[in-house]
Amino acid sequence: IATMEDYDYLFKIVLVGNAGVGKTCLVRRFTQGLFPPGQGATIGVDFMIKTVEIKGMKVKLQIWDTAGQERFRSITQSYYRSANALILTYDITCEDSFRCLPEWLREIEQYANNQVVTILVGNKTDLAERREVPVRRAEEFAEAQSMLYLETSAKESDNVEKLFLDLACELIREAQQNTLDNTDRAPVPGEGKPISYLSCCSVN
Numbered sequence: 745i746a747t748m749e750d751y752d753y754l755f756k757i758v759l760v761g762n763a764g765v766g767k768t769c770l771v772r773r774f775t776q777g778l779f780p781p782g783q784g785a786t787i788g789v790d791f792m793i794k795t796v797e798i799k800g801m802k803v804k805l806q807i808w809d810t811a812g813q814e815r816f817r818s819i820t821q822s823y824y825r826s827a828n829a830l831i832l833t834y835d836i837t838c839e840d841s842f843r844c845l846p847e848w849l850r851e852i853e854q855y856a857n858n859q860v861v862t863i864l865v866g867n868k869t870d871l872a873e874r875r876e877v878p879v880r881r882a883e884e885f886a887e888a889q890s891m892l893y894l895e896t897s898a899k900e901s902d903n904v905e906k907l908f909l910d911l912a913c914e915l916i917r918e919a920q921q922n923t924l925d926n927t928d929r930a931p932v933p934g935e936g937k938p939i940s941y942l943s944c945c946s947v948n
């Protein structure tokens with residue numbers, strides 16, 4: 745019996761980071777195209793879905809927005825395990841949110857799958873005049889931790905699309921790489937994904 749999936753790939757993406765850094769706004773901007781005023785703090789976990797098309801493939805993104813507040817930590821931790829990707833978010837105008845990153849990385853190390861793709865995101869670039877975390881410092885930190893790195897503005901819609909699409913591309917690349925690694929025979933023509941898709945993801 746053929747299964748009728750409406751997508752080629754399904755990935756689970758989880759946003760983590762201090763309260764108030766803009767996780768909910770990033771998700772809203774990407775999934776609904778809006779910047780909601782008076783966004784309250786997230787209670788526990790929220791969930792949204794968006795399907796994107798990348799090189800003719802339908803990629804379904806399950807996006808989980810977790811609460812940054814400490815008191816929800818035990819709930820949010822349980823969502824790490826099955827994440828394909830984590831968006832570790834801080835606020836470029838809030839040194840404190842950057843200084844907490846090692847703590848978040850410890851959480852990730854403890855609760856996430858070790859295959860997880862992690863991207864560091866500095867949000868609120870529209871508030872450049874209030875910047876407390878220099879780009880160079882964040883870049884170096886991301887590099888030392890083998891993370892991707894991007895700065896965004898949920899408010900101005902800067903790099904938000906790129907964030908999720910780059911992540912989707914990276915996840916496709918890894919999924920295809922795993923498929924190749926697990927195949928001990930040459931692929932039959934017309935079966936599975938063409939290998940040329942492997943080079944599809946230089947989105948810049």
Ligand SMILES: Nc1nc2c(ncn2[C@@H]2O[C@H](COP(=O)(O)OP(=O)(O)OP(=O)(O)O)[C@@H](O)[C@H]2O)c(=O)[nH]1
Pocket residue numbers: 761762763764765766767768769770780781782783784785786787810811812813867868869870871896897898899900
């Ligand atoms: N100027 C500016 N403000 C932003 C941006 N993103 C979010 N904010 C504001 O920052 C505040 C917190 O945003 P949220 O998206 O609720 O933050 P959060 O990380 O989801 O917070 P928790 O749910 O408590 O973990 C809100 O007042 C937003 O309007 C941005 O890109 N630029």
